[in-house]
Amino acid sequence: MGTAARGSSVVIMQETSHESRKGRGVGASIRRKEDARLLAGRGRFIGDMRFPGQLEAAFLRSPFAHARIRAIHIPAHLKGRAFTHADMVGVKDILARTGLPGFRVSAQPPLASGKVRFAGEPVVMVLADTRAEAEDLIEEIGVDYEELPANHDMLRAVEPDAALVHDEWPDNVFLVSQTDRHFDAGTLAGAPIKVTRKVRTSRQCMSPLEGKGCIAVYERHVEQLALWTSTQMPHIVRSGLAECLGLDTRQIRVVAPDVGGGFGWKGLLQPEEVCCAWAALRLDRPVKWLEDRREHLIAAANCREHHYVMTAYADTDGTLLGLDAVAHVDAGAYSVYPFSACLEGAQVVSNLPGPYNLPAYRCRTTSVCSNKPPIVPYRGVARTGVCTAMELMIDAVAREAGLDPCDVRMRNLVRPEQMPFTSITGKDFDMGDYPESLRRAREMIGHEAVRARQQAGEADGRLVGLGYATYCEQGAHGTSVYHGWGIPMVPGIESCGARLTPDGTLEVRIGAQSHGQSMETTMAQVACEVLGIDPAQVNVVHGDTAMTPYSTGTWGSRSAVMSGGAVASACERLGERIKRIGAHLLQAPEEAVAIRDAEVVGPAGSVSFAEVAKTWYLAPQNLPADIHPDGLDLVAGYRPTVDTGTFSYASHAAVVAVEPETGEVEILDYVIVEDGGVLLNPMVVDGQIYGGTAQGIGTALYEEMTYDEHGQPLASTLADYLLPGAGEMPAVRIDHIQTPSPNTRFGQKGIGEGGAIAPPAALGNAINDALKGLGVELSMSPMTPRRVRAAVAAAREGAVS
Amino acid sequence: MKAARFDYRRPATVAEAVAALVEDGAAKPVAGGQSLGPMLNLRLARPSTLVDVAKIPGLRRVEERADGVLYGAAITHAEFEDGVVPDPTPGFLARIAHGIAYRAVRNRGTVGGSLVHADPAADWPTTLTALGARVALAGPSGTRELALEDFLLGAFSTALEDGEIVTGVFVPRCSAGARFGYRKSCRKVGEFAEAMCAVLADDVRGVHRLVIGATEGRHIVVTEAKGVLADPRLLDERLASAGLAADPSTLRLHRKVISQAIEALNSESLPA
Numbered sequence A: 001m002g003t004a005a006r007g008s009s010v011v012i013m014q015e016t017s018h019e020s021r022k023g024r025g026v027g028a029s030i031r032r033k034e035d036a037r038l039l040a041g042r043g044r045f046i047g048d049m050r051f052p053g054q055l056e057a058a059f060l061r062s063p064f065a066h067a068r069i070r071a072i073h074i075p076a077h078l079k080g081r082a083f084t085h086a087d088m089v090g091v092k093d094i095l096a097r098t099g100l101p102g103f104r105v106s107a108q109p110p111l112a113s114g115k116v117r118f119a120g121e122p123v124v125m126v127l128a129d130t131r132a133e134a135e136d137l138i139e140e141i142g143v144d145y146e147e148l149p150a151n152h153d154m155l156r157a158v159e160p161d162a163a164l165v166h167d168e169w170p171d172n173v174f175l176v177s178q179t180d181r182h183f184d185a186g187t188l189a190g191a192p193i194k195v196t197r198k199v200r201t202s203r204q205c206m207s208p209l210e211g212k213g214c215i216a217v218y219e220r221h222v223e224q225l226a227l228w229t230s231t232q233m234p235h236i237v238r239s240g241l242a243e244c245l246g247l248d249t250r251q252i253r254v255v256a257p258d259v260g261g262g263f264g265w266k267g268l269l270q271p272e273e274v275c276c277a278w279a280a281l282r283l284d285r286p287v288k289w290l291e292d293r294r295e296h297l298i299a300a301a302n303c304r305e306h307h308y309v310m311t312a313y314a315d316t317d318g319t320l321l322g323l324d325a326v327a328h329v330d331a332g333a334y335s336v337y338p339f340s341a342c343l344e345g346a347q348v349v350s351n352l353p354g355p356y357n358l359p360a361y362r363c364r365t366t367s368v369c370s371n372k373p374p375i376v377p378y379r380g381v382a383r384t385g386v387c388t389a390m391e392l393m394i395d396a397v398a399r400e401a402g403l404d405p406c407d408v409r410m411r412n413l414v415r416p417e418q419m420p421f422t423s424i425t426g427k428d429f430d431m432g433d434y435p436e437s438l439r440r441a442r443e444m445i446g447h448e449a450v451r452a453r454q455q456a457g458e459a460d461g462r463l464v465g466l467g468y469a470t471y472c473e474q475g476a477h478g479t480s481v482y483h484g485w486g487i488p489m490v491p492g493i494e495s496c497g498a499r500l501t502p503d504g505t506l507e508v509r510i511g512a513q514s515h516g517q518s519m520e521t522t523m524a525q526v527a528c529e530v531l532g533i534d535p536a537q538v539n540v541v542h543g544d545t546a547m548t549p550y551s552t553g554t555w556g557s558r559s560a561v562m563s564g565g566a567v568a569s570a571c572e573r574l575g576e577r578i579k580r581i582g583a584h585l586l587q588a589p590e591e592a593v594a595i596r597d598a599e600v601v602g603p604a605g606s607v608s609f610a611e612v613a614k615t616w617y618l619a620p621q622n623l624p625a626d627i628h629p630d631g632l633d634l635v636a637g638y639r640p641t642v643d644t645g646t647f648s649y650a651s652h653a654a655v656v657a658v659e660p661e662t663g664e665v666e667i668l669d670y671v672i673v674e675d676g677g678v679l680l681n682p683m684v685v686d687g688q689i690y691g692g693t694a695q696g697i698g699t700a701l702y703e704e705m706t707y708d709e710h711g712q713p714l715a716s717t718l719a720d721y722l723l724p725g726a727g728e729m730p731a732v733r734i735d736h737i738q739t740p741s742p743n744t745r746f747g748q749k750g751i752g753e754g755g756a757i758a759p760p761a762a763l764g765n766a767i768n769d770a771l772k773g774l775g776v777e778l779s780m781s782p783m784t785p786r787r788v789r790a791a792v793a794a795a796r797e798g799a800v801s
Numbered sequence B: 001m002k003a004a005r006f007d008y009r010r011p012a013t014v015a016e017a018v019a020a021l022v023e024d025g026a027a028k029p030v031a032g033g034q035s036l037g038p039m040l041n042l043r044l045a046r047p048s049t050l051v052d053v054a055k056i057p058g059l060r061r062v063e064e065r066a067d068g069v070l071y072g073a074a075i076t077h078a079e080f081e082d083g084v085v086p087d088p089t090p091g092f093l094a095r096i097a098h099g100i101a102y103r104a105v106r107n108r109g110t111v112g113g114s115l116v117h118a119d120p121a122a123d124w125p126t127t128l129t130a131l132g133a134r135v136a137l138a139g140p141s142g143t144r145e146l147a148l149e150d151f152l153l154g155a156f157s158t159a160l161e162d163g164e165i166v167t168g169v170f171v172p173r174c175s176a177g178a179r180f181g182y183r184k185s186c187r188k189v190g191e192f193a194e195a196m197c198a199v200l201a202d203d204v205r206g207v208h209r210l211v212i213g214a215t216e217g218r219h220i221v222v223t224e225a226k227g228v229l230a231d232p233r234l235l236d237e238r239l240a241s242a243g244l245a246a247d248p249s250t251l252r253l254h255r256k257v258i259s260q261a262i263e264a265l266n267s268e269s270l271p272a
């Protein structure tokens, strides 16, 4: 895949760029530093760790989606090893409040209390020397439940007679988010084209390679509870945990060791983390929990479930006149900390119009509370759903108008001369040429040739289809945006610690966390860009609250922009201090020296960072007594000039072959033209895009967590929950446009989630294009063989009868 | 997802394995563990003892005869795939093995385990039935042999009796010009099939067999298949009585896969 063809790309480098970084700074595709350990199997994940005296936890989980707990029977010999909510005296529920008016707060007890609200909710924690023994002990515990009607379908759950998930609420609604911009039903009624569609995206499980896991251990020498946990957001977990346990934040340290993917699943405070931390304090023994695949599938990591009813109004030439949408998000039983149950709903309302000029827009989104695991923001968050919904609509408009969908997109996309552009929902697109991404994708996929092939037909009777999708990805959005969304965590200024060590090598410390994003490499490249230091001489320390400055963590496609900017700021500030000492050693005025290649260079010679550091730390007698006391260790902050986020964007184009009778879909070709601004490391960006695209293909064709009418999850192993594997991945071809963001340090934009956004739309449109001649149109992801062949059979049998 | 407690034994001979199973009625054989392992971890299977048959020499034997090859039950999918065992067909077995799951599963999974697991959507049960294979069994009351279609009684159900193990499977020799067509419709590589059909056309021997797998119960076996090869619609009634025509799209799926398997007789008849 690394050999995928790449078209031309424009790299705009900052002026600071100079020869001496030897292609290792910003923009260089250097190999990943972390791979030396990860590819050799020498990473250190929670599963690899074991503390002396450690106990392992297993959770007795609710078999019912909705039930009252009447009694819990724990045999006497399990005393001190099995714990219920009643034992956790003083521990507070997990609360994700939002500032949004009307939002209903759900209290999530770390162990179920009184009621269970989804199948898989933890009810009893059992500790033993090994997980297997803990699972044996669980079998000795009995729970009496009184089953209640389960809300398994969000559209049913909002009806007046639905059973209440939270008894004290008047209905099962977390929040209704809405907007109305210039929407005049009267005027739009006269629109020549009017298409209405229902679109549904299935519930998914996020499925990082490594599941969730943690070990809590009380560290007596620092009087701190250390929580080693597989997280993307150590500082946030620290605050949330302190709140639940009633401790000061200073009494807790959170450390993320190697983390094998997160995708949002590891961006939360988990009930199991609270339980393990509490038990470690109570028993004064390390307590470990490692989520297994079954727990992952049934008991928590759910995302993506949206339902839309949309009407698009357009002119005969495909120009969009207005969009009217009613959406529902199945947010599950509880509001997760810190993202809340409403981030998805808020994003639906504000992101649905996507990258289009839309004169009129109305949207009402209900975040529904149901008897399913809480919805968690997954790579792309609501944007995958809205992109699917919007892009299927664009194709539906094109079909109705008798136009090529690519032309309809072209007609409505925001144009470069409109930049910087403010969308109908107030999104400030930074820079870029959206139509160009589509033009290039059209060319790369060979639009005309595919159309000719379609005309000719396939020898094996399969039907070929071509589909497009264009989207934009707001990333690294800051204070103003998140304050508006009202979630309990509002990101502000990002910090980085930079420290020159006594031998002249560099430590940069960031509070974000790299769990596959290659930040140990890209952040070292940023340091190289600023200080000219070899990335191999830079240690990127991350994921440990004791060693890093505060950060909300890695999420929202923010780290390249925010941590990248912070590393640059810290290195610049450190550079000033290095120069001050270097100038003294060179007997030159500070203004006359510069930093180049990890050296301070003066008019008559240079000193290395090593010499500077050695002098400062180990031979201070060689410095004047009145030298400035600020040393070679500092923390600096950063935020972009405009904090409403970067807007990367891409056009995806897909060619599929559909076997109409079996419903099998083969991806024949897939191209992506992406604008991520200046790429810190293009190879890493391609990796992010490939990985995201694989997940998007999962959403499009494979992944689905279904529930029966009792709220029982129907896919409890990977035999039922299908993830795309190597065999399902096409050789994706990527091209880059690099329009620098005017607002970020190097012109970089957030791209981490993008790959996962468009595939369901592009593939869905391609499948519908293939089936067009049969009068078949699907509008539900995943488009499984069963759904495809059922739709085809219905059309064919209908035509026969 | 950890197995409940069990004991583990590794008998050296078939007789010892049978004795171990007779001694403890709650014991179970294990070979590659690729089907049993997940059942243990989900605690759906809770044997008191696992009797590991994977390394018993009698189950690792391969005996080439004039009329076919007798494979020990513990021959792995990978050994078929790699051609390290002889093949009495023009390359069919390696091709089938190659399409089972992923290599990691094929390295451990055995032909005997697959037949005893008796998943109607698995590859060996359907294809070996089409090839007219016979199963060799050993138990407390001696040895016996059964045609595969008589051994496979339904979904996850076989004629294996208490204390009995499968020692081998005999695959009859095909003529050089025999053709084999095989199709399965899977949601992804290595997934169990939603529909499958295997067809053998060996004109020289006068053998024409068609087997439909991925059924709800027993495989659909057509032993004199010349007629249905010419007109697959003759199978509609059998599909219906097997519950595979419940809705139009399911019926159309099976029909399509059957016709693809028959078409494949021509395109895929050469050794892999």
Ligand SMILES: Cc1cc2nc3c(=O)[nH]c(=O)nc-3n(C[C@H](O)[C@H](O)[C@H](O)COP(=O)(O)OP(=O)(O)OC[C@H]3O[C@@H](n4cnc5c(N)ncnc54)[C@H](O)[C@@H]3O)c2cc1C
Residues within 6 Å of the ligand: B028, B029, B030, B031, B032, B033, B034, B035, B036, B037, B053, B059, B073, B074, B099, B100, B101, B102, B105, B108, B109, B110, B111, B112, B113, B114, B115, B116, B117, B121, B122, B123, B124, B164, B165, B166, B167, B190, B191, B192, B193
């Ligand atoms: C991810 C995955 C994907 C798979 N995909 C496919 C696929 O695409 N197609 C396919 O056909 N299969 C597939 N399989 C199943 C695989 O082929 C198994 O290897 C096979 O079904 C069982 O063989 P085994 O040797 O592993 O048996 P085991 O798991 O060890 O045993 C299975 C059963 O057979 C019994 N048993 C084993 N050997 C004997 C014996 N000699 N005598 C009596 N009883 C015995 C055991 O007691 C048990 O009941 C897949 C498995 C996995 C894990």
